[in-house]
Amino acid sequence: MTNVVGARAVFGVIVPSTNTVVEHDYWGARVPGVAYRTGSMHIADPAMRNDRDFEALLVQIRASIDTAVRDVLTAEPDRMVMGMSAETFWGGVAGNAAFERRLRERTGLPVTTGASSCRAALRVLGCRRVAVFSPYQPVADREVARFFTEAGFDVAAISGLRCPSATDIARVGPDRILDMVAALDDPSVEAIVQVGTNLSFVSQADMLEAELGKPVIAINAATLWHALREHGLTDRIPGSGILLREF
Template sequence: MPDITGYRAKMAVIVPSTNTVVEHDMNVMRPPGVTFHAGRMYIEQPQIADDEQFEALLVQIRASLTVAIRDVLTCAPDRLVMGMSAETFWGGVEGNRAFEQRVTGMSGGLGVSTGATSCRDGLTALGARRIAVLSPYQPIADVNVTRFFTEAGFDVVGFAGLRCPTALDIAAVPPDRLIRVLRDLDGPDVDAIVQVGTNMSMVALADEAERWLGKPVLAINATTLWHALRSHGVTDRVHGAGSLLREC
């Protein structure tokens, strides 16, 4: 018998324990019959003020990922959705592929939607090749994000790194600052703007920005949900969350 609330799909969403945005965003965009169930990775030290601290955060994520997946599997989900993006870009295209294989193995064979793959597929679906990127990260992470997109065949013609000092601060970046950064990133050589960092609340703002910039703005949480839904055969059009979920 199907689950009464998640009768179309139960999605296991893996997030750092510091993250306050992903669960909110997923539920705002939720189609009927799809439910989201969090597996939270324990983060004891959320500081990411420099490259060394950022790498230390990834060590914490890697150490707690197995338990987060183990725990959420007890609700018998249909798919894994990675609600953390930096690790999925790490090591470029091959690093993302290895990460997907690893978490699929941990889950006993579930399909997985990562931020990196979702952005690649979303940009391809929209026909965008020249991109600008908005990131809350430190330089070492931005190098890996750029590497992934370049290896995936995109031209990264603009990049803005906000250098948030802690993982919690990512959720506190005000919309007026994001609007300024989006306008600064835009240009005639930019086909689309991509936002990474799942604890940054950008879904509604990205949808609005598409109207005044006249081009796609991919918020990482909306893009990852798009990939998860379409990969699972859920084709509902979701409004207010950007062109991918509305049109593709």
């Protein structure tokens, strides 16, 4: 017998306990027959006021990810999706590959990460020169830029919103994001990429694509798209950006 609400697939989704956006974005896409079982990585101290705070936040993630994965596996998912992004970019291309390998070995399941999803998205869109923004501190932005550069992309610019805590990421409104995109964009930039899964951007990215005339990749849309396509599900979904709508 198949799962009633996840007859086509059940995705295990790993998020920080501070994250309120990933599940909203995935369920909002309304993919028929696909269900999500979320596992939460406990973040006792969400501060990320500076580089040291941000690195301490990653330590908390690394200490709690195994428990989150353990809990998700009890739902017998078909795939693991990382609903957090910074850790998947850390260490560049090799760091992401090692992270995915550890998760595959731990779960016996295929794994989708934000870093790999963004790379796959840019390749399918044929975009090489990109501008990137995040809610992060500089230490994390450097790792994000490193990943994209090692993956063969030209990072024209990268900037972080410097959110003071992990919970504050979800409080960033569309006007502040619009200012960030305007500051990063120029005619030479072929795509805008957003990382940081607790930043609400999917619907705004969809609208900005029409205004700017270029791809605007929201990481939550990218990870959902990559997980679906790698799983053989080809649904075209409006309202969540070019990836889910056309590819």
